[in-house]
Amino acid sequence: MPVVSNPYTPGTPCWVDLMAPDLQAAIDFYRDLFGWQGEKGPEEFGGYAVLMLNDKPVAGIGPAMAMGDNPPPPTVWTTYLASNDADATAAKITANGGDLLFPVMDVGTVGRMLVAKDPTGAVFGVWQPVDFFGAQIVNEPGAVIWNELNTSDTKAATAFYGPALGIDLVPMEGMEGYLGLNVEGKVVGGAQSLENHPAGTPPHWATYFAVDDVDSTVDAAVRAGGSLIVPAMDTPVGRMGALSDPQGGVFWVIKPEMPEGS
The missing domain is CATH 3.10.180.10 (2,3-Dihydroxybiphenyl 1,2-Dioxygenase, domain 1)
Incomplete structure (x- = not known):
């Protein structure tokens, strides 16, 4: 089914996003390419944009900003895996040889997230939903x-x-x-x-x-x-x-x- 109405089962890819040096240019490129709707988001979230397809969330694009002593993230699409408990998932990641690149953090009231690296070096995110569970359109053109x-x-x-x-x-x-x-x-x-x-x-x-x-x-x-x-x-x-x-x-x-x- 292309429309997703319920939270994803833990472990399932539930969201993708891109961190880009030029946020508006990235939004314009993908909006034109895939027919997405959306624009730069609130400043409190750095302008992070939730892009829509058929009026439903499909992907995110945010600004590539340095956090603390870390350099800005690379311009890559990140896959987020669903979790019911981000803290517990973080503990399992480190216990099994993974590394946390960004520890568990609250994202307003929409959810909790972390970014990690598996033992072979592949980077992924984890998303624990609160008010937002992830992509609501999948498996159709533009999604x-x-x-x-x-x-x-x-x-x-x-x-x-x-x-x-x-x-x-x-x-x-x-x-x-x-x-x-x-x-x-x-x-x-x-x-x-x-x-x-x-x-x-x-x-x-x-x-x-x-x-x-x-x-x-x-x-x-x-x-x-x-x-x-x-x-x-x-x-x-x-x-x-x-x-x-x-x-x-x-x-x-x-x-x-x-x-x-x-």
């Missing part, structure tokens, strides 16, 4: 359709995400070398090794947005100042390609291959 862990060590990732976040990494039928992220028996994302990535690619979580036409989306992104990372290609799950926005944020676009009879 997130897939979250994927790309890791240098699938065994280490499996050993971490299970006890820390309740996510099991299991082989996906018919997709050699590819793993499903399972939460309570439901596939909520994917995982794979970095062997098919360019040398030097660090472990990371990738965000896929659904589109009606991959080639026209790629063309539009490049015309708007983005860069083509992986040319559009046909795969068993659909046509896809990877792009970088003008400020360096990398994301994938895909038109999924629908099963016969759907």
Whole structure:
């Protein structure tokens, strides 16, 4: 179902956001590319913008600001995993070899969050909802359709995400070398090794947005100042390609291959 009306099961990807040096430019780029609605948010949250699709929250874009002695965060799309108790999740993350990059913090009345790094170096967020549980539109053009862990060590990732976040990494039928992220028996994302990535690619979580036409989306992104990372290609799950926005944020676009009879 593309409309999500209830909080996500703990461990499920529930939100993505981008921290960008030029907040307004990032909002304009993605608003034009995906048809999102929204604008710069309240100053008390640094202008963080909640972007909408069909009047429902779909993704966030915030300013890349230094916090304390830390440098500004890189321009990357971050996947947030749902939690019922961010403090308890933080304890499990550190107990299983992960590191907290930003400790648990309150975000007004909307929720509590943290940002962490798994033992292989992939960065992710954790979101505990209060007034806001995450994306309310998924799996349709302009919305997130897939979250994927790309890791240098699938065994280490499996050993971490299970006890820390309740996510099991299991082989996906018919997709050699590819793993499903399972939460309570439901596939909520994917995982794979970095062997098919360019040398030097660090472990990371990738965000896929659904589109009606991959080639026209790629063309539009490049015309708007983005860069083509992986040319559009046909795969068993659909046509896809990877792009970088003008400020360096990398994301994938895909038109999924629908099963016969759907």
